[in-house]
Amino acid sequence: MSGKPFPYRTLMVQGTTSDAGKSTVVAALCRLLHRQGVRVVPFKPQNMALNSAVTNDGGEIGRAQALQAQAAGLAPHTDMNPVLLKPSSDTGAQVIIHGRVRADMNARDYHQYKTVAMAAVLASHQRLLAGYETVIVEGAGSPAEINLRDRDIANMGFAEAVDCPVILVADIDRGGVFAHFVGTLACLSDSERARIVGFVINRFRGDISLLQPGLDWLEQQTGKPVLAVLPYLHGLHLDAEDAIQTGQSVGGKFRIAVPVLPRISNHTDFDALRAHPDVDLQFVGPGQPMPQADLIILPGSKNTRADLDWLKSQGWQDALRKHLRYGGKLIGICGGYQMLGHTVADPHGVEGAPGVTTALGLLEIDTTLTQAKRLAQVNGHCAFADAATGATVATVSGYEIHMGSSHGAALARPAFHIADGIHARPEGARSADDQILGSYLHGMFDTPDACAALLAWAGLRTDNRVDLAQLREASLDRIADASAGLLDAITSLPQWECAR
Template structure:
């Protein structure tokens, strides 16, 4: 392929989690293979899983994955507007990788004209650098209440005059109603912009589906561009929703409390993939089972999630776990919870105040308006049995921790000590997201926690293999796009 015929192509979905992110990633990988300089783009993303870019900004995790698929460095222009919910009605608004403000939904609706300017600015820069831009929509274009001042779906497509491919998940059921109902909610110009349909996550005999495909094309006058298979065992960074985990009875059990504002749960993907680890997310109201290791994840609202943790009985469960010789790790907000207190004097994450924390590390944290964003690397120093094990990751946090526990660091990051360990060696915490991603660090952390395994999880290799799998499965979609006149 010498060139892709469309400067901008948008992928929208009939619902959230229809498969937009994976379709965009697949197209980016296919175009990269064909020698096309391609960039992913999502005008507006609402997610608590984020990534740090080389230019020191913050974007949605899915766009970082799509950048890997395209073979380019993640950049803030790939996701110019990122919303990180801090409550049911409010979110941190990030523009071009930097925190702009904390807004409630009504104020952000008024702010969308400013956000749209940032979106179009980023899109124009990408068109100047790349041959084509593959765009991911957000949610569904059929959300009538969000149509006014829309920047995430048809509002963007109309502004830049690009064709749209509409994706639906057949595994959920009702796929034909999803397509027809979505078209019914669009304006005439928006319906005309839909170039065709993609049915995602199909399993079964395609012959049994063909009568439905024929009906859909007759009813709408639009082609079904591809039917993509359900692929099991993919290792791909989730945009936001926690993916289900199949329990592995009898294995090394790791518990993660699934608090309301849990962020960057992609930290646990390498543990999910480890054949000797039984990873379990414990949700509200569920019993807290016994475990070998408890990991407190990151949080977008540390004090609120700490309060949730205490209400759910986790403090008693953690102390009981430690009495029986278990280990505890805290990551980012979870690290802050391990200290004596979390202080928010300026109301950075909500109402100003101080919360007593779990008291497992001799330190305290003060939240500050400045957010640290950095890609970092270094070595493990928490355990003499694993000297110099390499670790990579990224930091995304607001707050500064101080106290005696920091004299026993977990990592050495670019020559500086990072994190803290308890005197008894049972508890450690760090601001480093992605600490399990590198096989050497993952093995060292699990060995410290009590799992001595010869198995190593190479997260990068698993991710690359999964991107190639979804690209191979999506080749018919690219062929249909190239053969049709969108």
Template sequence: MSFPFHTLMVQGTTSDAGKSTLVAALCRLLADEGLRVAPFKPQNMALNSAVTADGGEIGRAQALQAVAARIAPHTDMNPILLKPSSDIGAQVVIHGKVRADMNARDYHAYKPVAMQAVLESYRRLRAQYDAVLVEGAGSPAEVNLRERDIANMGFAEAVDSPVILVADIDRGGVFAHLIGTLACLSDSERARIVGFVINRFRGDLSLLEPGLRWLEQQTGKPVLAVLPYLHGLFLDAEDAVASVQAQQGAFRVVVLVMPRISNHTDFDALRAHPEVDLQMIGPGQPIPPADLIILPGSKHTRADLDWLRAQGWQAALQKHLRYGGKVIGICGGYQMLGQDVADPHGVEGEAGISPGLGLLDVTTELTREKRLQQVGGTCAFADAQVAGYEIHMGVSDGPARERPVFFIDGRPEGARSADDQVLGTYLHGVFDTPAACTALLEWAGLHSTQAVDTAALREQSLDRLAEAARPLLQALKALFA
């Protein structure tokens, strides 16, 4: 088995052009051909992250790509992860561990140091695998970021990698995106692009062919593949919150989308559940009638707590509980449900203490050390196994913890209110375990015999994605035969 490149980089004309899914598809195709293949993203900016077996934190997309490659996710696959804490600042995670909080200007100055971490990880992967498939970030056309670039062409030039440029035709202007991106590149960067991929096409391909011929004549570069728009894929989102509401079942679940929401992939299983009507409620929207309201994780708990109150949602939560509804808080949402959230060290910003929603008898203190761990155990109130992961900076304690949600390695985890209407846990991914999902939904009032196997849905989607991208792999092999 062979692949024409040891390293191949996928860059996009825009964010969300399809870089992540294209790398995942190629990882699955090469793995199925018997190659040892690893995904790699030098720098990722996302609040959706995953915990690796080596106890680090990487972008969710790279964890999905590792699954596609049939290997365990590792911190070398995403050596630099930026987790935004404001419009101009982010927590900087290097090799899976928090290094510092930096504003944009300070991080830009720090990039030469970050590049060394990137190259260390890349060299380790290159030594271990037959192929390394690299995902860029955003677009290489961002000329204001060219100096000290480590995410796109700066990395490609440093390791002498060829590049595929992918554009999303579904958003319109695909030819302008491709031509315009090339125009923003230097001669050496432009020469690195071996061809184009047009993504998410739907319609009659014959009507597109004159444009493809024009593009190839204008640029001297081939269109390697036109990939179809695939409906119904079940894949972990890198960052953007899905805007489509499920509205397929009778059991109403509302997730409160706060400005710094993190790991909203926690709710993918609910979105796919045939008996659940999942709604993501954001700024300016009233909380509709629901059976269950979920407060998700947050990168900045106290700021999102203030924002929640400003939306008038605290009163809506109290009304929801008076009418017998249930509430679940996950990670930062769990912290918000307590009596107060203290940040004595200024971990998330200015040091201080904020009153919580007072729905769970626990208090939280944010700590400098981030807990990163894959965990498994049993449900405390049902006969069900659970698996998930923890990513949080804080410790919660109080009388409500005497009524735990789970037992992890024998230790109690999470808390429930005395009236059993409110539940909080630090575990992300709890709905991905079918038995735990069923137990939590039954606790909330849905007595269901159905369950969603998210792992199976993910595998089916990866296989569909790979089959759709097979012409691209064949084109690459033919181009460099």
């Protein structure tokens, strides 16, 4: 790597499209700079995602920023993602500022609110500049979205406000990569175009020499350098920002099905299961029949009542009952846990119109949605581990993000015991026949002991273990190693001057 110091206090990574690789490039640069001893911090002004993480300061940020913090050797903090939007419908979202719920807004109201959101963004950026040498910023979507240019806080609006340079990333695996770059530049103003210091082509596979004529043409057409062509890396274990990686696990004998709800949240809960060599995990989409499975897991939801109605409309309620009749096991996580009970009540209209929805009636609980959101990182042990594995203790770590509380007879058979000061509190519930388990605990499969205990409870006996934290670390190192040339190219760029 170059021995030159990193030249920028703030550098922004924008993409020509969503899922172009912005999150990965930011994580790679954070890991590379961290290796060099640079005090680097990730930052995303505005994120729209249903995968979130709980921070050490008791707030909520996008899960991708938590991963980038890990790459930088940091604990996640709310300043790393000051504005988080969690869609609750096609036109509305929960607005989270500095880790806390501010309001539920429709798209038009949020557009007017952006001036307030920008103030929060700039305040967080200033605090990060005061505490770190370099801030690596991730944009959102694409800067070429003309309809979102007014009051933009996520892409060039932020770059212009703080006067920082930008690198532009495109995914060649989608096709049309050169049109993506040239078309994006054509949609920018002169000052915005001047901010782009170079291009990054992501997910390339093949003979690089065959790509060279296109690279030469792009540089001639735009006058901007191609900083790096990054390879397509298979087998990465990195937290997805939002998109679900479809397809099944390869080679597993133990079958797990996960219904994909319209507002599924924190589907990263299943990353450890996807990586398990004995597990065949399948996400089941709309219109698809529920496959035969050893275990079905109902995931979290940003709108439990609406997703519950949708689940019933798919005919999956009958499929779940049939699954249980044939001896299958069933787990519900967070919103999925709430769906398992008799009723879900929303007296305050937290997720929509106030009312009560009849749930699946599979677990002896009732749930009431509350206006206050519980955010907590937790540790404990599995309440069922003795019977499932013979182990004395199976530890578990995870986090809670939910608005609501559940009560009922099933809570007398908890899923976990969570450390609470010098005491332990019961968490979650199990059915009397031990076929059904529900919990508010996200990340329950991430701890190797808990993952093994849960799979043993569901019927899988194996000596194989998956350490998701170790897999994430190895994946961060892989993307950093593949991006070493990009860091060198950025460091070797001519001195960037303010565009204004």
